[in-house]
Amino acid sequence: xxxxxxxxxxxxxxxxxxxxxxxxxxxxxxxxxxxxxxxxxxxxxxxxxxxxxxxxxxxxxxxxxxxxxxxxxxxxxxxxxxxxxxxxxxxxxxxxxxxxxxxxxxxxxxxxxxxxxxxxxxxxxxxxxxxxxxxxxxxxxxxxxxxxxxxxxxxxxxxxxxxxxxxxxxxxxxxxxxxxxxxxxxxxxxxxxxxxxxxxxxxxxxx
Amino acid sequence: xxxxxxxxxxxxxxxxxxxxxxxxxxxxxxxxxxxxxxxxxxxxxxxxxxxxxxxxxxxxxxxxxxxxxxxxxxxxxxxxxxxxxxxxxxxxxxxxxxxxxxxxxxxxxxxxxxxxxxxxxxxxxxxxxxxxxxxxxxxxxxxxxxxxxxxxxxxxxxxxxxxxxxxxxxxxxxxxxxxxxxxxxxxxxxxxxxxxxxxxxxxxxxx
DNA sequence: TAGATTGTTAATCGATTAACAATC
DNA sequence: TAGATTGTTAATCGATTAACAATC
Numbered sequence: 001x002x003x004x005x006x007x008x009x010x011x012x013x014x015x016x017x018x019x020x021x022x023x024x025x026x027x028x029x030x031x032x033x034x035x036x037x038x039x040x041x042x043x044x045x046x047x048x049x050x051x052x053x054x055x056x057x058x059x060x061x062x063x064x065x066x067x068x069x070x071x072x073x074x075x076x077x078x079x080x081x082x083x084x085x086x087x088x089x090x091x092x093x094x095x096x097x098x099x100x101x102x103x104x105x106x107x108x109x110x111x112x113x114x115x116x117x118x119x120x121x122x123x124x125x126x127x128x129x130x131x132x133x134x135x136x137x138x139x140x141x142x143x144x145x146x147x148x149x150x151x152x153x154x155x156x157x158x159x160x161x162x163x164x165x166x167x168x169x170x171x172x173x174x175x176x177x178x179x180x181x182x183x184x185x186x187x188x189x190x191x192x193x194x195x196x197x198x199x200x201x202x203x204x205x206x207x
Numbered sequence: 208x209x210x211x212x213x214x215x216x217x218x219x220x221x222x223x224x225x226x227x228x229x230x231x232x233x234x235x236x237x238x239x240x241x242x243x244x245x246x247x248x249x250x251x252x253x254x255x256x257x258x259x260x261x262x263x264x265x266x267x268x269x270x271x272x273x274x275x276x277x278x279x280x281x282x283x284x285x286x287x288x289x290x291x292x293x294x295x296x297x298x299x300x301x302x303x304x305x306x307x308x309x310x311x312x313x314x315x316x317x318x319x320x321x322x323x324x325x326x327x328x329x330x331x332x333x334x335x336x337x338x339x340x341x342x343x344x345x346x347x348x349x350x351x352x353x354x355x356x357x358x359x360x361x362x363x364x365x366x367x368x369x370x371x372x373x374x375x376x377x378x379x380x381x382x383x384x385x386x387x388x389x390x391x392x393x394x395x396x397x398x399x400x401x402x403x404x405x406x407x408x409x410x411x412x413x414x
Numbered sequence: 415t416a417g418a419t420t421g422t423t424a425a426t427c428g429a430t431t432a433a434c435a436a437t438c
Numbered sequence: 439t440a441g442a443t444t445g446t447t448a449a450t451c452g453a454t455t456a457a458c459a460a461t462c
Contacts, residue, residue, distance in 0.1 A: 014406075050422085147412055196222045199225075267437085
């Protein structure tokens with residue numbers, strides 16, 4: 001294991017490997033080769049091996065990777081064993097869809113707190129999470145020591161929400177508002193801009 | 208304009224430029240420099256100019272880019288002037304959120320048809336779209352000559368839905384199911400795997 | 415041993431960035 | 439002309455892939 005920075009693209013693929021291993025594991029597969037893993041995801045086996053090699057040597061030459069072992073290693077690498085609690089701001093259509101998205105809990109990630117400006121939504125429940133008033137944002141984040149926040153509010157208020165989240169102690173933001181958030185260096189922002197997906201398909205059809 | 212293939216990363220940024228120009232345009236801005244455009248999006252001005260240069264020369268040296276002119280060029284490049292009709296398969300939480308997502312119509316993209324397996328949802332309306340039965344999938348796609356499909360169904364049925372969409376004439380798929388779709392070379396698939404976003408934040412917090 | 419598959423090096427390919435002549 | 443900003447070349451940086459020795 002060399003001390004080289006991991007490519008950003010590798011980090012994007014690790015979750016795919018992890019989820020495919022979960023699937024194989026549930027089907028009783030005990031050992032998998034980089035070829036089989038890659039084929040299941042449309043990724044070359046060379047790339048699978050290279051990606052994993054940034055973190056250690058998890059396979060056996062001539063044999064392959066033990067599924068349960070590699071899963072545990074990926075859980076550790078991805079930090080999924082932290083069982084992060086996540087706060088979601090904005091309980092509109094998209095926010096509700098995220099809360100009810102089944103995929104997160106299987107990954108040790110849990111949207112535990114939801115905030116919304118609409119008083120009708122406050123004091124009700126959404127999935128497993130209770131909905132709080134926007135005024136309680138800072139308190140909810142601080143009191144529960146939450147590090148990950150999701151922004152699913154209109155663009156106009158996204159920056160303000162980000163500032164408040166960070167003020168409360170949030171270190172990583174998943175931003176669905178189609179706007180560039182200005183945050184300090186130590187805050188990680190991941191933009192999930194849904195219209196890019198559809199526009200890029202339009203582009204490919206036209207070219 | 209050289210005959211070089213455009214980087215995939217450039218295509219991802221064009222929608223950002225376009226939307227930022229829309230915003231500036233609505234604020235009455237008539238001319239914008241690559242520096243201003245880039246600063247608004249967190250992208251270096253050099254990259255803005257390079258990206259645009261793959262498609263032509265849209266600016267004036269010493270001056271900048273005329274907002275309305277560059278917007279029109281980007282509309283053409285991105286194919287937004289085609290006013291694509293889009294079919295959405297799966298009217299669950301995520302599907303509903305997508306239909307109600309305001310950002311698409313402003314871009315000349317319209318989710319006009321929605322299909323779902325649940326008979327209760329069929330014959331009702333969702334946004335502007337009517338909901339059809341899954342059995343009508345092929346017919347809806349073919350009759351309306353639709354090229355873009357969105358898959359928002361559970362993973363287990365995603366491949367089958369993809370096959371049917373393609374059979375009906377779909378050429379581009381926006382896939383929200385966390386599974387690798389197997390399609391022929393001429394079909395463009397864009398995966399939008401929502402759990403990757405959250406997992407990658409977990410990764411960055413742990414490293 | 416023969417066959418399979420890993421981990422890693424080196425080569426290739428692709429994307430970003432710096433620098434600057436062209437020009438408004 | 440002086441200042442600003444584009445479009446483009448060349449250099450740098452980063453990611454993928456091919457090839458293969460190591461080894462089960």
